[in-house]
Amino acid sequence: MTTYKSATPPSSTGALISDSLIDVIPTEQRRVLVVEDDPSVGEVISRYLQRESFEAPVIRNGLEALEIQSRDGSDLIILDLMLPGLGGLEIAKQLRSRNDTTPIIILTARHSESDVVLGLGLGADDYVAKPFSPAELVARVHAVLRRRVVAPDIGGGVIRVADLTISPATRSVSRGDVQYELTSTEFDLLHHLASRPGRVFSREHLLQDVWNYSHAGDPSTVTVHIRRLRAKIENDPARPQFIKTVWGVGYKFQYASP
Numbered sequence: 001m002t003t004y005k006s007a008t009p010p011s012s013t014g015a016l017i018s019d020s021l022i023d024v025i026p027t028e029q030r031r032v033l034v035v036e037d038d039p040s041v042g043e044v045i046s047r048y049l050q051r052e053s054f055e056a057p058v059i060r061n062g063l064e065a066l067e068i069q070s071r072d073g074s075d076l077i078i079l080d081l082m083l084p085g086l087g088g089l090e091i092a093k094q095l096r097s098r099n100d101t102t103p104i105i106i107l108t109a110r111h112s113e114s115d116v117v118l119g120l121g122l123g124a125d126d127y128v129a130k131p132f133s134p135a136e137l138v139a140r141v142h143a144v145l146r147r148r149v150v151a152p153d154i155g156g157g158v159i160r161v162a163d164l165t166i167s168p169a170t171r172s173v174s175r176g177d178v179q180y181e182l183t184s185t186e187f188d189l190l191h192h193l194a195s196r197p198g199r200v201f202s203r204e205h206l207l208q209d210v211w212n213y214s215h216a217g218d219p220s221t222v223t224v225h226i227r228r229l230r231a232k233i234e235n236d237p238a239r240p241q242f243i244k245t246v247w248g249v250g251y252k253f254q255y256a257s258p
Contacts, residue, residue, distance in 0.1 A: 030075040031055045032141060035065040035091070036107065037083050041130075045078060048134040049141070062086030066094060074102055076141055079124070081108035081115060089115075092122040101184075103144045105137070120224050123183050126211070127221055143212040147188065159194050161255045164233065164242060166194055173233065180232050185210070189225050190233070193243065193253035202250040226251055 032054045036042035042058035049056035059065040062083035069077065077095075081088035092104055106119040109130040116127050125144045128137055159166040163175045171187050173180045182190065189210050193201065201209070203219040211221070230237035235258070244252050 029053055029055060030145070031057075031073075033065065033069060033074045033077045034058045035062070035077060035083065035088065036060065036080045038080075044134050045137065048138050052138055052142075054141070060084070062088065062091055066091050069095065069100070069102070070098070076103045076105065076145060078105050078107050078137070078141070081106060081119070089118055089122065092119060092124055096123045105140060105144060107132070107137070116220060116224050117227070120183075120221070121228060125183075125185055127218060127224075129218065140211075140213065147184075147210075147212050159191070161194065161197075161242065161253075162257070164255075166191055175233065182229075182232065186225060186229055186232070189222075190229055190243075190253075193251065197253050197255075200246045200249050200252045205250070222251075 030053075032049050034042050034045050034049070034056050036045065036058060037060045039058075039060070042060065046056040046058050057068075059068060060083075063085035065077075065079075065083070066086060079088045079091060083091075088106065088108065092106075095102065095104075101123075104119075104124040105126045105128060106116075106124045107128050107130070108115065119127060125147075126140055128140065158168070165172075165174050167173075168191060171184075173182055173187065173190065189206065192206070192210050203222040206222045207213045207219065226243060227237070230240050230243055234240045234242060241256050241258060242253060244254050244256075246252055
């Protein structure tokens with residue numbers, strides 16, 4: 001892969017991006033596809049990533065992005081939803097249907113919760129809304145890649161609660177004979193809660209513990225993942241038996257018989 005060097009990133013990019021800086025973790029050369037049709041936004045993201053030794057080509061067309069990813073691959077994709085040629089959600093859908101598990105961070109100015117639900121439901125690892133801090137976005141890239149590396153070594157024994165079985169070794173979840181397909185992040189979140197039954201976690205703590213964010217992230221990311229977990233493993237998501245809401249505080253894993 002080509003190594004890029006860049007000057008100090010610009011301090012301002014207009015209304016879409018703030019210029020706050022945070023520390024990020026150094027990394028070896030990796031390739032991040034920046035799929036963004038706004039030239040100024042794509043350029044700033046790329047420069048911040050290059051500063052952290054990432055190769056960061058910018059692709060402005062959805063069809064081209066899908067072709068490049070299918071042909072050349074990458075370590076992570078930063079994916080805008082509003083793209084010419086092919087929308088970001090359709091790109092994510094097609095990649096996952098091809099068993100491409102490359103981590104995806106959705107980047108969009110659309111704040112509708114339905115977009116978040118759809119994106120994360122298609123297997124995206126995170127969601128960042130515009131306006132955003134490019135330094136925070138790079139920190140999230142580090143966090144997602146770090147979590148992907150350590151995920152297979154989550155450790156611990158099999159957790160069995162009622163008819164629910166969680167196996168860290170195989171990263172599998174089932175209830176009785178029904179096997180559930182969870183994304184990597186969904187599994188990590190469920191295992192984190194279930195391995196500490198009764199303990200209440202705020203959304204901010206879960207962002208730190210599961211997403212590895214040392215700085216502020218979007219708490220709605222946790223909310224959407226909890227909702228999707230309940231939709232998959234609970235018989236009645238509106239009356240959960242396993243993942244409980246502690247109003248005004250956060251969430252806990254505590255079994256309650258039906």
